[in-house]
Amino acid sequence: MTEKMFETPKQQKFLANYFASLLKQNQLVHAYLLTGPAGSGKSSLALWVAAGLFCLHPETTGSPCGKCAECQRILTGNHPDVIDVVPDGSSVKVEQTRFLKAEFSKSGVEGRRKVIILESAEKLTISAANSLLKFIEEPSGQMTFFLLAQNVNQLLPTIVSRCQLLKMVIPSETQRSQLFAQAGISASKSDLLAGLTVDLQVAKQLDQTGAVYQLSDKLIEWYLKILSKDWLSVVDVQSQIMPIVVEKKDQQLLLELLELLVKDLINWMVNNQVKYFAKYQTQLTPKLKQLTVNQQLAAIELLLKQPKLRQANINFQNALEALTLQLLKCYDR
Template sequence: MNWDQFEKEQPIAARLLKNSLVNRRIAHAYLFEGEHGTGKKEASLLMAASLFCEENGQDVTPCDHCGNCKRIKSGNHPDVHIVEPDGLSIKIDQIRALRTEFSKSGMESKRKLYIIIDAEKMTVQAANSLLKFLEEPHAETTAVLVTDQPQQLLPTIISRCQSVPFHPLTPEFFAKRLEEAGVPKGKTFLLAAITNDLQEALRLNDDDWFAQARKIVLKLYEVLNNPLYAMTTLQVDWIGHFKEKAQHDMGLSLLLYIYKDVLNIQLGKDRQLVYPDQRQTLEKDALQTSMKRLSEQMTAILEAKRKLHANMNPQLLMEQLVLNLQGGPSFV
């Protein structure tokens, strides 16, 4: 990531950080918070390069070719430390080691910077140890905490950090990025609806399971008005393919996007259909379905997602959902 890209993707975060760098008013701790895939880790490394670059002078843009820039990019700069979960959590020994390291003077300058990735995964002991560190900041030391779930951090840690919000990329912007990365145009808005993470989107684009999931969801939607075919498709195709909770959730999201497409056609917002290859069918359905009914169907899918996460049996849940989408009994 460079500053031009950062400013296009996250203008608020980029402006806040750039002003801090230009005015040499660096906070002792930042909290980069936002959804997964919004560029938080990349931005933290860009900030590190901007702080340590040997050749950028009064400009905040790192040169990318000096020794410091290269070592930050490769992860081996002695004064830039990255802490990531060891297994499922960040443990107290990792924070203790960080505090010990930062009690020493900088190897090559007075400045030191540490980045804690997935900060919400700190154990209680690790979080309390970090809090003591934040309460006694060393001069020229900067912390960057990166998190998808700030609500899981101690309020006292949050209060000692300057918040830097990272917002989801717009579907239009992210779809363009995907197209530039080689994803077929007909699939870009579907992937952009699912994730903001470029690498995850590219993985899904090449994933046979995901391609088959899309086909099964479209097939179920197509046969919903035929009760026998709908239940057969559900039992044979859906239950056979969507086995884990996360897979069922993905299937429900893919189903929800079909109804959103129908609604967007009714509203005249059909430039970025998630299923552009289904336009003819969806336009026909848009003429035959009321907005009230569409709202009921979308609400039923969202309710199914909620019940899925409340550990309702997936097969029973899907059978009830199909009845509801057909106009049968509601969830009870």
């Protein structure tokens, strides 16, 4: 069986070194709150630290070896004293809260040491968070608790105050683009993907499925028609775009691509270059050159102020068609 290896030290070198020092000196505190966007390595870092606590052959720096039986059990999710809880749905369910409380009350199965990891901790309800406060304040035995969250502001202040808060180091878009290119993603596509995600695995998945490129093509075709003051762009919303954004996740991807389009419109105003949609530069440039500064700024403002597209109770097609009409009127001034 091929050994799995930890990647966290490469993704979060500073925090890995910090935790390695604590592991070496046996100075871990009982609760940590790791914050950062999806794909920033929060879960991997927590598991890496857990491996450092159980590793049979730790390195002189305090880092786990990543190869011994204990490290491999943790990495593959088979260690009984490393509990990783992932919320089911939009919130941490009552059953999961009860499970957490029960695990907090127990010592380790194979020893006194135990690690509990709660992912998406911002999904804790107020009652669930309050019920866990006592256990976070007064952990039993040799317990280390990791809360992972994308947005610390969505957590109760009382929870945050009882944990040591650490923010994940996020590589810049340029660094991400280079990383994606080194991983085999075409350099002409890596800028677009780096604008959409910090996660290499997500970038690979997007690249392999190709849906993001199909949606990008349709988006730019739609926008070029708008720039040409072609009213058929309104029809394109129903005939060309909606058939490939049926699911909410696809609609969210379209919104993220629209945000990158706005950034590229600003890039073009500043230096006559587009970054994320570089493959369409020759098509966009002559159209954009025909616009006045006021038209460009008005269009950017319209694209930035599209709360209706994000509202769950609003018909996505109707909102996108309304945006199309607003942009057409903006460019027809």
